Amino acid sequence: KKKPTDRVITKLSDALNIPENQLLIKVGKVKMDFPEALTISRSESLALLIALSDEQWEELLTYSAYIKLKSSIRR
Numbered sequence: 265k266k267k268p269t270d271r272v273i274t275k276l277s278d279a280l281n282i283p284e285n286q287l288l289i290k291v292g293k294v295k296m297d298f299p300e301a302l303t304i305s306r307s308e309s310l311a312l313l314i315a316l317s318d319e320q321w322e323e324l325l326t327y328s329a330y331i332k333l334k335s336s337i338r339r
Contacts, residue, residue: 267291289315 268276268291277284289311316324 267293285312 270288270293273287273291273293274284277287286308289308292315313324
């Protein structure tokens with residue numbers, strides 16, 4: 265009935281040999297490690313994006329803008 269702590273999720277993911285982010289998505293928590301999270305399947309990545317809070321979405325947009333700017337400077 266309770267959501268497991270992040271520590272429990274980490275231990276479970278290790279024991280079950282599945283990605284930690286996959287479990288975090290299933291329990292409604294999202295770990296802000298997008299490079300790792302986006303290595304999972306497309307459908308799981310979509311679930312991750314949908315589960316973002318407004319604050320996390322804004323952080324993702326800021327990070328995306330940074331990546332775009334960094335890319336344009338390298339050219």
